[in-house]
Amino acid sequence: MSYEILGISVLWIFLYGYLIVASIDFGAGFFAFYARITGKDHLINRLISRYLSPVWEITNVFFVFFFVGLIGFFPDAAHYYGSALLVPGSIAIILLAIRGSFYAFENYGSKKNIVFLFLYGATGLLIPASLSVALVLSEGGFIVEQGGVVTLQYLELFTSPLAWSIVALAVTSVLFISASFLAFYASRAEDKPALDLMRGYALFWSTPTIIAAFTAVLYLSQHNNRHFQNMMDLWWLLGLSVFFFLIVLWLLYKGRRYGWAFICLMLQFLTAFFAYGIGHYPYILDPYITIQGGATQEAMGIALVVVFIAGLLLLIPSLALVFRLFLFDADYVKGKK
Amino acid sequence: MVVDTVLWSRLVTGLTLSFHVIFATIGVAIPLMVSIAEFVGIRKKDNHYTLMAKRWTRGFVISVAVGVVTGTAIALQLALVWPNFMQLAGNVIALPLFMEVFAFFFEAIFLGIYLYTWDRFRNPYLHWLLTVPVVLGAAMSAFFITSVNGFMNQPEGFIFEAGHFSAVHPLQAMFNEATPSKVFHVLTSAYMTGAALLAAVAAFSMLKKGVTEYAKKGLKLMMTVLLVFSFLTALAGDVSAKFLAEHQPEKLAAAEWHFETEKGADLIFLGWLTAEREIVGALHIPNALSFLAFSDFNAEVTGLDEFPVDEQPPLLVHYLFDAMVGVGFALLAMSAIFFLLLFWKKRNELNRWMLRVIVLGAPLAFLGVELGWFYAEVGRQPWMIRGYMRVEEAATTSPSIVILFFVFLLLYILLGTMCVIVLRRLFRDNPAEVELEKAAKTKEEALQAQQQKAGDEA
Numbered sequence: 103m104s105y106e107i108l109g110i111s112v113l114w115i116f117l118y119g120y121l122i123v124a125s126i127d128f129g130a131g132f133f134a135f136y137a138r139i140t141g142k143d144h145l146i147n148r149l150i151s152r153y154l155s156p157v158w159e160i161t162n163v164f165f166v167f168f169f170v171g172l173i174g175f176f177p178d179a180a181h182y183y184g185s186a187l188l189v190p191g192s193i194a195i196i197l198l199a200i201r202g203s204f205y206a207f208e209n210y211g212s213k214k215n216i217v218f219l220f221l222y223g224a225t226g227l228l229i230p231a232s233l234s235v236a237l238v239l240s241e242g243g244f245i246v247e248q249g250g251v252v253t254l255q256y257l258e259l260f261t262s263p264l265a266w267s268i269v270a271l272a273v274t275s276v277l278f279i280s281a282s283f284l285a286f287y288a289s290r291a292e293d294k295p296a297l298d299l300m301r302g303y304a305l306f307w308s309t310p311t312i313i314a315a316f317t318a319v320l321y322l323s324q325h326n327n328r329h330f331q332n333m334m335d336l337w338w339l340l341g342l343s344v345f346f347f348l349i350v351l352w353l354l355y356k357g358r359r360y361g362w363a364f365i366c367l368m369l370q371f372l373t374a375f376f377a378y379g380i381g382h383y384p385y386i387l388d389p390y391i392t393i394q395g396g397a398t399q400e401a402m403g404i405a406l407v408v409v410f411i412a413g414l415l416l417l418i419p420s421l422a423l424v425f426r427l428f429l430f431d432a433d434y435v436k437g438k439k
Numbered sequence: 440m441v442v443d444t445v446l447w448s449r450l451v452t453g454l455t456l457s458f459h460v461i462f463a464t465i466g467v468a469i470p471l472m473v474s475i476a477e478f479v480g481i482r483k484k485d486n487h488y489t490l491m492a493k494r495w496t497r498g499f500v501i502s503v504a505v506g507v508v509t510g511t512a513i514a515l516q517l518a519l520v521w522p523n524f525m526q527l528a529g530n531v532i533a534l535p536l537f538m539e540v541f542a543f544f545f546e547a548i549f550l551g552i553y554l555y556t557w558d559r560f561r562n563p564y565l566h567w568l569l570t571v572p573v574v575l576g577a578a579m580s581a582f583f584i585t586s587v588n589g590f591m592n593q594p595e596g597f598i599f600e601a602g603h604f605s606a607v608h609p610l611q612a613m614f615n616e617a618t619p620s621k622v623f624h625v626l627t628s629a630y631m632t633g634a635a636l637l638a639a640v641a642a643f644s645m646l647k648k649g650v651t652e653y654a655k656k657g658l659k660l661m662m663t664v665l666l667v668f669s670f671l672t673a674l675a676g677d678v679s680a681k682f683l684a685e686h687q688p689e690k691l692a693a694a695e696w697h698f699e700t701e702k703g704a705d706l707i708f709l710g711w712l713t714a715e716r717e718i719v720g721a722l723h724i725p726n727a728l729s730f731l732a733f734s735d736f737n738a739e740v741t742g743l744d745e746f747p748v749d750e751q752p753p754l755l756v757h758y759l760f761d762a763m764v765g766v767g768f769a770l771l772a773m774s775a776i777f778f779l780l781l782f783w784k785k786r787n788e789l790n791r792w793m794l795r796v797i798v799l800g801a802p803l804a805f806l807g808v809e810l811g812w813f814y815a816e817v818g819r820q821p822w823m824i825r826g827y828m829r830v831e832e833a834a835t836t837s838p839s840i841v842i843l844f845f846v847f848l849l850l851y852i853l854l855g856t857m858c859v860i861v862l863r864r865l866f867r868d869n870p871a872e873v874e875l876e877k878a879a880k881t882k883e884e885a886l887q888a889q890q891q892k893a894g895d896e897a
Binding site: 159160162163165166167169170171173174175177178179180181182183184185187188189191192194195196198199202203205207251252398399401402405406409410412413416417420423424 | 501504505507508509510511512514515516517518519520521522523524525526527528529530531533534536537538540541543544545547548551552604605606607608609610835836837839840843846847850854857861
């Protein structure tokens with residue numbers, strides 16, 4: 103395997119990791135707010151804050167790892183995406199800052215503040231929506247270079263059905279992933295009312311997620327047929343994804359084995375995410391940056407791959423450790439510690 | 440109206456970095472102070488120091504969170520505001536940039552474990568050992584990010600061909616010649632600033648609530664650390680000046696207003712510049728610049744005249760440089776006077792004037808850090824990567840950068856205010872004395888319960 107492929111593969115795993123842990127976090131923000139305005143916050147808010155407070159820094163590091171890694175491995179990405187995304191990227195920074203500060207300060211009274219909770223819930227949906235736009239842009243046609251000046255075609259972006267379907271997919275997936283996870287967490291905590299509530303949310307968001315996914319693929323076939331055809335060649339990966347989705351749905355419906363349901367959900371997203379990613383090959387940004395042409399020099403590429411893998415080896419055990427301390431420690435989950 | 444996007448790009452980055460460096464400095468320095476306090480506490484079996492370590496950590500966690508937020512902002516801004524810089528330099532300098540995130544994460548993980556494992560170990564040294572990876576991780580973050588800045592000043596580890604870097608040696612780029620002196624200076628000054636901050640906190644509480652045993656111990660410990668690191672900072676400053684004289688003479692020459700190459704150069708201290716580039720009201724110390732630069736009173740020091748006008752740094756860096764040096768020596772003097780008073784039995788080192796000066800020392804130290812970075816950055820102008828890429832070639836061309844400046848300004852004001860409010864809430868209603876009493880009470884109760892249990896069993 104060439105170092106470019108290795109590099110993008112590890113980066114893609116970072117992004118997948120971010121997709122899962124960040125979705126749990128983002129969705130929880132929305133549910134916390136939603137439960138508050140529907141008067142059900144006493145059921146789940148304690149559960150949410152017990153899980154999320156220790157985990158958010160890891161979530162953030164996944165993102166920064168991916169981002170800094172991508173720019174380092176494909177320096178041209180800085181030129182194209184960086185130039186085009188000054189404004190949307192800055193908005194994303196601000197949203198992340200608001201959210202990060204919520205965690206920093208929440209232990210000291212802000213939790214009761216409805217404005218703060220609203221910001222927390224709103225950023226939970228706005229951040230994934232804004233980040234998913236980067237995936238839309240990578241399909242080509244929205245970032246244009248003319249005479250060395252890179253610009254973002256805002257009008258085309260905002261009127262593109264592909265863009266909106268991917269944003270919809272991002273938001274529904276976040277809510278589906280998060281609700282499934284929190285249902286699992288509630289079942290560990292043996293918290294029946296919270297479990298019922300979260301299971302309901304998970305079932306509710308499953309259908310919109312799959313509809314949004316099909317819609318996105320449909321619009322992709324119109325916008326970037328090459329990518330679509332590549333994905334169709336990986337039909338078995340997509341089929342596996344649907345298969346796992348059906349298992350998740352069945353387990354949630356039956357109301358048992360929430361742990362397995364969440365593992366299947368992770369596999370559902372893993373297969374779909376990699377079918378999408380492999381289909382994207384060879385472009386990082388269609389048509390300007392390819393994996394081979396845009397990769398950094400070999401010496402740097404190899405050095406980076408080594409630290410990427412070291413980064414994964416550090417991230418995964420530390421996630422495991424935090425999970426052991428906060429997730430699988432029965433007393434902690436039940437709120438006795 | 441034509442917007443000067445280069446200027447505004449510099450302002451946005453300057454703003455983010457000026458704000459971030461406060462928290463970055465705290466992030467590098469406080470773990471060492473916590474580690475020292477906990478170690479002293481175990482050695483002396485004195486729970487005052489243990490409580491110190493606990494309270495400092497609690498406050499530290501808040502500032503870490505702000506540091507994460509602003510650190511994420513600057514990581515993204517590097518690509519958003521300076522897309523062409525990252526495109527060119529990314530090939531050579533991506534490794535330490537990535538490793539910096541890595542080191543930070545290493546620090547954060549162990550910090551988390553440290554926080555949740557007080558009283559979990561039978562041997563207290565085991566818990567103390569957890570501070571080692573935290574201190575190391577923090578220092579490594581500083582090392583990696585400073586090496587990137589070193590590269591911008593002293594680019595190495597590549598061949599420049601047709602506008603691109605090729606034949607890249609990532610490690611050589613990381614360990615460029617500017618890295619050692621810069622890292623030395625950054626680390627010592629960060630530790631100095633951290634000690635000044637915590638000493639000021641202790642002095643402030645004494646001014647407000649009178650002298651307590653707890654605050655006295657904290658003050659003395661931190662003044663000791665301050666004395667050591669303000670001395671080392673001065674040494675590191677000297678090493679940095681010698682590095683500049685040899686490798687980046689235009690930066691030193693601009694800071695010293697040394698316009699013409701000459702042997703036995705005078706050191707110009709303070710003063711100001713007229714429109715005709717004449718120096719007024721400065722202190723000239725004969726031959727001192729030569730000595731400072733090469734440890735030889737007659738050595739030849741390169742002047743600005745050897746550089747084309749459009750490659751000379753702005754001369755205002757002289758003020759930044761002198762102010763930075765002034766802050767460093769003021770802190771050194773302050774800690775020295777404190778210990779003179781302490782050992783001179785007739786004097787009281789805790790007199791109100793001394794305490795007031797120590798309180799003032801904290802903002803002064805942070806000012807020193809800011810001035811130092813302003814000097815480092817403005818002194819590199821007009822270069823982004825010295826000799827290879829000018830600042831105007833690196834910046835974004837989008838005029839939206841103007842609005843973003845104000846948006847980020849607002850964000851940082853908000854974050855800074857929130858941080859202060861939360862820290863105040865955290866400590867105001869929970870003074871150290873109350874906590875000490877509480878701790879003593881629970882210990883007593885535990886002891887009684889144990890005795891009772893022993894009695895029952897007997």
